[in-house]
Amino acid sequence: MSSDLLYSENPKMPRNNPFMFTLIIILNIAGLVAAIRLDQQSFQIIGLVVWLGTVIWLLIWYLKTKSKKLSITNRDMLYEEGLLRKNRKELALDKVRTVEVDQDFIERIFGVGMIKVFTAGDLAEIEVKGLPDPNKIRELVKKIQHGLEKP
Secondary structure: OOOOEEEEEOOOHHHHOHHHHHHHHHHHHHHHHHHHHOOOHHHHHHHHHHHHHHHHHHHHHHHHHHOEEEEEEOOEEEEEEOOOOOEEEEEEHHHOOEEEEEOOHHHHHHOEEEEEEEOOOOOOOEEEEEEEOHHHHHHHHHHHHHHHHOO
């Protein structure tokens, strides 16, 4: 039986925290407008600093979200984290006891949520925030587990 890739996603940046994303975009535009349109040099410098700060903030946030990835095959679940230094956790799906999905109201509207994967202990082995369609992950793991249980 080969290991086919069934799911592979990174957390989603704007949908994970839409209010913060909107605030950063508004500050970015306001900083750029202030740097270009205002007459006083001190306001132009402040606008430029705000614009540059929000660009750096967005870049760091983007790199943090792209450095996390959850993949599911028909045998394993693999969670990778990090850009330069990688941390990988691999779980056999037949050892997974529970997949918990946690979504607040805003996360349900935007279709993202946190998943927690439990094996034998009381602490989650894998915990990822901001994954798209987290209920699909839970259902996928259940389907695979029920397929593994059949003779």
